[in-house]
Amino acid sequence: MSESERNPLIISSLVKAVTLLKAFDEENAVLGISDLVRKTGIEKSSIQRILATLYSEGMLNRDSRSRRYRLSNQWLHMAYAHYIAEPLTSQVMPRLFALQQQIGQSFNLAEICDTSIIYSVRLPVQRTNFEGTLVGRTHPALNTSGGRAILSTWDVEARQNAVQNWPVAEYTPRTTTDRGEIAELVEQARQDGFALSFQEILLNEIGIAAPIKASNGKARAAIHCSVSMADWSVERVRKEIAPLLVDAARTFFDPGEDD
Numbered sequence: 001m002s003e004s005e006r007n008p009l010i011i012s013s014l015v016k017a018v019t020l021l022k023a024f025d026e027e028n029a030v031l032g033i034s035d036l037v038r039k040t041g042i043e044k045s046s047i048q049r050i051l052a053t054l055y056s057e058g059m060l061n062r063d064s065r066s067r068r069y070r071l072s073n074q075w076l077h078m079a080y081a082h083y084i085a086e087p088l089t090s091q092v093m094p095r096l097f098a099l100q101q102q103i104g105q106s107f108n109l110a111e112i113c114d115t116s117i118i119y120s121v122r123l124p125v126q127r128t129n130f131e132g133t134l135v136g137r138t139h140p141a142l143n144t145s146g147g148r149a150i151l152s153t154w155d156v157e158a159r160q161n162a163v164q165n166w167p168v169a170e171y172t173p174r175t176t177t178d179r180g181e182i183a184e185l186v187e188q189a190r191q192d193g194f195a196l197s198f199q200e201i202l203l204n205e206i207g208i209a210a211p212i213k214a215s216n217g218k219a220r221a222a223i224h225c226s227v228s229m230a231d232w233s234v235e236r237v238r239k240e241i242a243p244l245l246v247d248a249a250r251t252f253f254d255p256g257e258d259d
Helices: 012-022 033-040 044-056 074-085 087-103 145-151 156-165 179-192 234-251
Strands: 060-062 069-071 106-113 116-123 138-140 195-198 205-213 219-228
Touching: 012 033, 012 044, 033 044, 044 060, 087 106, 087 116, 087 219, 087 234, 106 145, 116 145, 116 219, 145 156, 145 179, 145 195, 145 205, 145 219, 156 179, 179 195, 195 234, 205 234, 219 234
Parallel strands: none
Antiparallel strands: 060 069, 106 116, 106 219, 116 138, 195 205, 205 219
C-alpha cells in the first residue's frame, strides 16, 4: 500500500501532478505525453488532464508544433520565493562573496536533496563552464566533496546506509565509484572537518567543502570551493583554502529541522 493510500490527507491526483513535474530534469527538459507515460507509468488519460491543467495555469510551456512540454519561467518566481524564505542563504551569500574576492575562485552552497547535492548558490569565475553557473544542478552526493562533507556529520548508521545504498555516477576516469573508498573519504572528512575531491566531476579540478551544522551537529548543507589543478596543488588547497572554508562554515547556523 502506498503512502497516498495509507494517509487520507494525501491527494492522489496531486501526487500524480508532482510526479509528472519531477520527470522534467537536466536530461529530460522537454517531454511529450508518450515520454511521460514511459517515465512515470501514469495512464495517458490522466497525464493529458494534468498537463492541460498545468499549461492553463502557466506552469508549463508547450511547443505548438511538437506538442511537447517544458517548465515555464513561473518556476523561477517560485525559486526566488524560496531564496527569500530560506534563512541559510541570506547568511551564506555575503561571506561567499567575500571569500571569492579574497581567493578569486568559484564558491557554492551545496544542500542535500534526497541522495544528491543540489547547488542553491553559485558564484562562478571566468573559467567556470556554463553548467557550473546554474543553480539547481545536482550530482550524486557520494561523488562530491560537498556531499561527503555533509555525510561526515551524520551518525554511523546513516553514514553507512548512504555509502552502501546511495547512487554513484562516473563523470571522469578519476571518479571514485568504489564504495569502500568513498566510505574512507567520508571518514577522513569527519576527522579533518572538510572533504576533498580530485577530478571527480571535471578533469583537472579540485573540490573542497566544509559542512554547515545545525544545533544537533548534523549538516544538510556545505560551502564548496573548486579550483583548477593548473594553478593549485592539493597541499596549497589544504593550507590556504581549507582553514578559511572551515572557519566560514562554523560562523553559520543552520536553522533547519533537527531530525
